[in-house]
Amino acid sequence: MPTLRQLFLANNAQTTNFPLLLEFERAQGVHLYNSEGKAYIDLISGIGVSSLGHGNPKVIEAVKQQVEKYMHLMVYGEYVQTPQVRFAEKLVSVLPDNLQSVYFVSSGAEAVEGALKLAKRFTGRQQVVAYYNSYHGSTHGALSVMGNEEYKQAYRPLLPGVTFINFNLLPDLNLITTETACVIIETIQGEAGIQVPDFAYMQALRKRCTETGALLILDEIQAAFGRTGKLFAFEHFDIVPDILLLAKALGGGMPIGAFVSSNEIMGALKENPILGHITTFGGHPVCCAAGLAALEVLLEEELVAGVAEKEALIRSLLVHPAIRQIRGKGLMLAVELENFDLNKKIIDRCIDNGVITDWFLHCSNAMRLAPPLIITATQIEEACNIIIEAINFHS
Numbered sequence: 589m590p591t592l593r594q595l596f597l598a599n600n601a602q603t604t605n606f607p608l609l610l611e612f613e614r615a616q617g618v619h620l621y622n623s624e625g626k627a628y629i630d631l632i633s634g635i636g637v638s639s640l641g642h643g644n645p646k647v648i649e650a651v652k653q654q655v656e657k658y659m660h661l662m663v664y665g666e667y668v669q670t671p672q673v674r675f676a677e678k679l680v681s682v683l684p685d686n687l688q689s690v691y692f693v694s695s696g697a698e699a700v701e702g703a704l705k706l707a708k709r710f711t712g713r714q715q716v717v718a719y720y721n722s723y724h725g726s727t728h729g730a731l732s733v734m735g736n737e738e739y740k741q742a743y744r745p746l747l748p749g750v751t752f753i754n755f756n757l758l759p760d761l762n763l764i765t766t767e768t769a770c771v772i773i774e775t776i777q778g779e780a781g782i783q784v785p786d787f788a789y790m791q792a793l794r795k796r797c798t799e800t801g802a803l804l805i806l807d808e809i810q811a812a813f814g815r816t817g818k819l820f821a822f823e824h825f826d827i828v829p830d831i832l833l834l835a836k837a838l839g840g841g842m843p844i845g846a847f848v849s850s851n852e853i854m855g856a857l858k859e860n861p862i863l864g865h866i867t868t869f870g871g872h873p874v875c876c877a878a879g880l881a882a883l884e885v886l887l888e889e890e891l892v893a894g895v896a897e898k899e900a901l902i903r904s905l906l907v908h909p910a911i912r913q914i915r916g917k918g919l920m921l922a923v924e925l926e927n928f929d930l931n932k933k934i935i936d937r938c939i940d941n942g943v944i945t946d947w948f949l950h951c952s953n954a955m956r957l958a959p960p961l962i963i964t965a966t967q968i969e970e971a972c973n974i975i976i977e978a979i980n981f982h983s
Contacts, residue, residue, distance in 0.1 A: 610622070611623060618964075619642070628939070631957055635810075636836040638841055640885055641960035641961075642960075644881075646884070647841060650877045650880065654878075661873070663866060669873050670873075671871075671877040675880040675883075676692070679883070682819060683832070686850045689853075689854035691857075692844060693844075693845045693846060696724075697725025698870070700725050701729045703805050706847065706857060707803045708770075710853050710856040711769045711770070711801065712769075713768060713769035715767045716769055716770055717770070718751070718773075719773055719774070721779075723736070724807055724809075728747070732750050735752055755777060758789060758792055769803065771793065771804055771805065774806075774808075775811050775825070776816060776821050778811070779951070793827075797830070803853070805830065805833065808832060811920060813838065817899065818892065832848040833846075838879050844872065898918075898968060902968055905972035905976070908983075910930070910979050910983045919963075923955040925954065931954065932952075933978075935955060937982065938975055943975065955975075
């Protein structure tokens, strides 16, 4: 009788030749549990998804209630479905006034695709400006605006008309012109190893887009919903995007994405041609019910308010000569080490000792720290002690 691991390797498509092959039976709070009952502290939240931790009872109850009513009924945008309507209403209530129209999709990558189409359709322009070392997903359009040639060269030809500029470099903003349909940027770069732009840079970017008529697309697929210490990361920079991209924590653990804009801009998808963007499972009612419950928990329990204090605690505990720097905001952090080999050894030892972390796609010498927002001071201390022990063991 083959084991589950053997069946996984035989029947499930692999993304690398060296998957972690960790097997978990359940998850609760900040912990994942294997079949022997060993607990692991989840310091990456499934890559930014499980911001409320695992097994939140209000989210689970919302899922159960919706499953009993109905699941998929129709492609997005035709039927008036209560979970979609209530979730959009709640999202709009916590966003700036111009972000009033929510298009629910199935994932972050699809949110990117929809936003690029929307920007081209609304402006009538073709050029897209994106950033070196950016990450926006793995579909063809998202790959086209990814700023790392290593990960996309095997899939060319990609979208034409994409110009890349340097993150946080003011002179490059001159490459945004009246021919530019949109600028797509992660408000805080994730897979580049958590790169935070300067306040003045983001102000200048917003101004340049306004002057040229280019739409500003802020990708907050990793950064939104309190992870940086603000409900949305753009609040740190006193700017507002023309289109906002959401996913990951949006669904409270269920798969969903969204692009959000004004009624005027979003209206461009309704005609010439009609059905300008179509998604079968976007805004799935169960996912919307889970997302609404998760957002309500985040707000009612004021989880964002404790993020800055938790960041400070992590920074105070992770002090070691082998740590070059810690970058980021809130609970979206990168711990930079000398090289990938050292980083990987430390990550592997952390996992062996019950702490799950990993590295970044475009910054392999940095360790990712993105725990659930509910993590306690005691749990932070335990995790950081294990990280320091792993660094000491390999230094």
